[in-house]
Amino acid sequence: MSWFKRSTKNIISSEKKDLPEGSWVKCEKCGEMLHKSQLEDNMWTCNKCDYHFRIGSKEYIEILIDRKTFKETDKSLRSNDPLKFVDTKSYKVRLAEVEKKTGLTDAIRTGTGEINGHKVVLGCMDFQFIGGSMGSVVGEKVARAVDRAVKLKLPLILISQSGGARMMEAAISLMQLAKTSARLTRLHKAGLPFISILTDPTTGGVTASFAMLGDFNIAEPGALIAFAGPRVVKQAVGKDLPEGFQKSEFLLDKGFVDMIVHRKELKGKMTQLLGLLES
Amino acid sequence: MGKQTLEFEKPIIELEQKIDEMRKLSDQLDIADEIAKLESRVNELRTNVYSNLSRWQRVQLARHPERPYSLDYIGLMTTDFMELHGDRYFGDDHAVVGGLAKLGEETVMVIGQQKGRDTKSNIYRNFGMPNPEGYRKALRLMKLAEKFGKPVVTLLDTPGAYPGIEAEERGQAEAIARNLFEMAQLRVPIVVAIIGEGASGGALGLGVGDRILMLENAWYSVIAPESCSSILWRSWDYKEQAAEALKLTAEDLLRQKIVDRIIPEPLGGAHKDPNFAAQALKKALLEEITSLSKVKPDKLVDNRIAKFGAMGSYSGK
Ligand SMILES: [Zn+2]
Numbered sequence: 257m258s259w260f261k262r263s264t265k266n267i268i269s270s271e272k273k274d275l276p277e278g279s280w281v282k283c284e285k286c287g288e289m290l291h292k293s294q295l296e297d298n299m300w301t302c303n304k305c306d307y308h309f310r311i312g313s314k315e316y317i318e319i320l321i322d323r324k325t326f327k328e329t330d331k332s333l334r335s336n337d338p339l340k341f342v343d344t345k346s347y348k349v350r351l352a353e354v355e356k357k358t359g360l361t362d363a364i365r366t367g368t369g370e371i372n373g374h375k376v377v378l379g380c381m382d383f384q385f386i387g388g389s390m391g392s393v394v395g396e397k398v399a400r401a402v403d404r405a406v407k408l409k410l411p412l413i414l415i416s417q418s419g420g421a422r423m424m425e426a427a428i429s430l431m432q433l434a435k436t437s438a439r440l441t442r443l444h445k446a447g448l449p450f451i452s453i454l455t456d457p458t459t460g461g462v463t464a465s466f467a468m469l470g471d472f473n474i475a476e477p478g479a480l481i482a483f484a485g486p487r488v489v490k491q492a493v494g495k496d497l498p499e500g501f502q503k504s505e506f507l508l509d510k511g512f513v514d515m516i517v518h519r520k521e522l523k524g525k526m527t528q529l530l531g532l533l534e535s
Numbered sequence: 536m537g538k539q540t541l542e543f544e545k546p547i548i549e550l551e552q553k554i555d556e557m558r559k560l561s562d563q564l565d566i567a568d569e570i571a572k573l574e575s576r577v578n579e580l581r582t583n584v585y586s587n588l589s590r591w592q593r594v595q596l597a598r599h600p601e602r603p604y605s606l607d608y609i610g611l612m613t614t615d616f617m618e619l620h621g622d623r624y625f626g627d628d629h630a631v632v633g634g635l636a637k638l639g640e641e642t643v644m645v646i647g648q649q650k651g652r653d654t655k656s657n658i659y660r661n662f663g664m665p666n667p668e669g670y671r672k673a674l675r676l677m678k679l680a681e682k683f684g685k686p687v688v689t690l691l692d693t694p695g696a697y698p699g700i701e702a703e704e705r706g707q708a709e710a711i712a713r714n715l716f717e718m719a720q721l722r723v724p725i726v727v728a729i730i731g732e733g734a735s736g737g738a739l740g741l742g743v744g745d746r747i748l749m750l751e752n753a754w755y756s757v758i759a760p761e762s763c764s765s766i767l768w769r770s771w772d773y774k775e776q777a778a779e780a781l782k783l784t785a786e787d788l789l790r791q792k793i794v795d796r797i798i799p800e801p802l803g804g805a806h807k808d809p810n811f812a813a814q815a816l817k818k819a820l821l822e823e824i825t826s827l828s829k830v831k832p833d834k835l836v837d838n839r840i841a842k843f844g845a846m847g848s849y850s851g852k
Contacts, residue, residue: 332851338791339782343767392847399844421736421757423767426781427793430757431846433736434743437712438719438840445720461757463708464736469716483708483736484698492698502703512706 283307299519308476308519310456312358313365313380316415320523321369321378328367330400333393335362339426347424350386358384362393363418366401368408371523374530377405380415381462387419390462394422395432398466399439406442411449411530416467420460433465440469449533451526454481454504454513472529473513475504476522481513539600543592544803547584550577585802588752590778590787594760596752597731601806603813604663605632605647605690608730611813612820613638613645619676621668625705628669630661630693631741633676638688639821644680646673646741647690650731663732664697667710670740674714677721686724686824689741694759696737711740718743719843720836724827726820728798729753729785730805745839746823747793749785750812751800755793756783793846796823 279292285307295302299319300309317326334351341347355361363385368377379401381388398414405412421429443450452470454463456479464483467473475481482489482502490497500506507513517525540548554573557566588596596602609616613636621627633646648665651657673689680687696707718725718741725744733742733755749755758766763781764773788794798816805812827835 330852333849334851336848336850338848339780341780343763343773343777343780392849395847396849423758423763423781425757425848426783427756427788428791428847430735430739430755431793431843433712433739434715434719435843435846437715438743438843441716441720441836441840444716461736464711464740465715466712468706468709468712482703483696483711484703488698489700489703493700497700501700510704510706512709 281309284309301519306477306518308456308478310383310417312382312384313360313415316380317365317367317369317378319519320371320413320526322372326367326369326378328365329404330366330397331361333362333396335391335393335425337424338392338428339424341424341426343424350424354385358382360385362397363388363390363422364394364397366397368404368410371530372527374527374534375408375410376530377401377408377410377412378415379413381417383417383419383457386422386424388417388462389419389422389429390432390436390465391422391425391429392432395429395435398432398436402436402439402443405448406446409446409448411451411533412443413451413453413526414466414470415453415455416458416462417455418458418460418462418467420462430461433461436466437469440466449530451529453522455479457481457485459483459485468512474525475507475513475516476519477504477516479504481507541592541595541599543584543588543595547577547580550580581802585804589775590754590782590784591760591775593752593784594732594754594778596804597754599804599806600652602731603805603809604652605649605692605730607809608690608813608816609636609645609647611810612817613643616645619679620672622671622675624671625668628661628666628672629659630663630665630697631669631673633673635685638817638824641686641821641824643686643688643824644676645688645690646676647730648693648738648741650692661697663693664695665693665737665740666697666699666702667705667707670696670710670714673741674717677718677725681721681723684723686726686828687721687744688820688824689725689727689744691727691729691733691738691742691755692731692753693734693737694732695734696740711736714740715743719840722832722836724824724830724835725839726823726827728816728820729755729794730816732759734759743839743843745827745835745842746795748796748798748816748819748823749788749794750798750805750816751785752804753785754778754783755785755788756781 283302286305288304364381366379451472454475459482616636618634632649650663651660727744728748760774760778763777785797801808801811
């Protein structure tokens with residue numbers, strides 16, 4: 257019930273944390289003024305405090321995948337708005353607006369590509385698209401990415417950033433948790449690796465399905481990774497939350513991620529891991 | 536008649552009370568005709584009210600404090616129930632109950648989310664909100680069922696997985712995800728029944744199966760209407776609209792092909808005649824188990840993955 261709440265508050269306030277406009281950017285954490293070109297060179301992390309700015313699938317693909325090797329798949333999938341959902345705005349209008357604004361067709365991009373020559377199937381979520389929420393399209397694209405990995409006998413990498421399941425597809429969204437998790441059993445059975453990369457934020461239904469099911473769960477530093485978001489937990493328990501609660505470092509300490517990797521080292525670590533598995 | 540009356544039931548209760556009063560007077564007065572008239576009116580009213588429930592009214596019925604819970608159904612449907620405890624890692628979660636039992640001639644592993652009925656038992660049951668060890672206990676029992684070739688029956692009835700500090704520390708998300716992953720490939724039949732509230736991932740954590748049954752007045756969705764209202768309307772006042780928008784009733788979910796079969800409840804809800812509801816559920820469970828028992832495990836698992844794979848609505852190739 258309530259676990260969804262905090263995460264979708266993120267959805268509403270998502271604009272605030274999206275990659276800022278203009279050529280100078282203030283670090284969210286330490287306040288340092290950073291030039292955009294410098295930030296880009298630094299893979300959108302602060303060179304003073306290592307704060308990881310929230311970036312989208314386009315940036316992650318640039319960071320992780322060898323130039324000109326990425327081939328996007330299932331690009332044309334769009335939600336049918338099966339419930340004709342209307343709140344203060346219709347879901348149909350919401351979808352059209354966010355597509356126009358972001359150029360994305362839903363909250364995940366999938367494809368194949370190479371990481372220093374290692375072929376992989378990659379999926380990367382976009383928080384900009386309705387808070388990275390998972391509905392029919394995210395579920396289907398993840399399922400197809402699994403199928404593709406099995407067919408091509410390749411490792412699967414999914415980069416998560418999500419407020420959870422998409423409310424506007426209600427129970428159908430909820431079923432995407434089961435759909436994606438069920439499909440991952442096929443990858444498992446085929447003996448192929450699934451690497452789950454968790455970025456800020458990964459909460460709700462995405463955490464409670466594929467994001468937590470990696471053979472390797474790898475988090476970016478300082479990312480919020482949760483089932484119920486901190487505001488919901490605070491409301492439920494009526495007391496202050498421990499320092500660093502639900503951050504990557506907390507999850508490492510509690511045993512739910514294998515390692516925390518700085519964005520600048522992500523490609524190197526992936527190359528190392530894929531190399532270890534292949535040899 | 537129960538002690539607890541929902542708002543929309545008031546006209547019915549008022550008429551019933553009036554009939555009661557008139558009965559008391561009927562020794563002195565000849566009003567049998569009038570009583571009969573009122574009785575037919577109250578019957579008409581009942582049928583009318585309960586067959587035209589709004590989605591929000593159904594949510595209220597699903598939460599009715601007298602509604603039968605998992606252990607009530609287990610008691611009414613099965614014999615020889617032997618409860619099994621603990622996840623073997625951390626503890627025993629009282630919001631999830633499970634064990635072996637006889638359903639008709641069939642030994643099954645029955646697992647359910649369990650609410651309490653008063654303050655004390657609700658605290659004991661954590662208001663039916665499982666912690667990670669509840670999901671892990673359930674998984675342990677399902678693995679046992681697999682080992683001994685027994686079908687699994689799960690009963691869903693929760694306002695959500697518990698959003699507590701310790702629940703997060705112990706990996707609430709991982710526990711639910713693990714169950715989805717393992718239930719998808721369990722090599723024995725799984726029949727799921729949503730008996731009350733099916734709130735979100737907390738409910739789904741026991742909800743992957745070959746057949747999904749749903750009681751007539753249960754609800755199942757990604758979020759409760761109140762929370763949906765507070766997020767999308769930014770106010771708690773739109774719960775009726777949110778319930779409508781979420782299309783969360785048994786009929787809705789049958790239409791969305793998420794649920795396979797609706798289990799009828801007595802007029803006014805399962806609490807009006809728990810045994811009626813329990814026997815209807817038992818009959819359906821046995822039918823489903825019988826037909827699933829004929830399917831080979833490999834095929835069963837393939838079908839289950841495909842069943843959930845077909846859920847979703849998108850266009851494009
Ligand atoms: Zn900084």
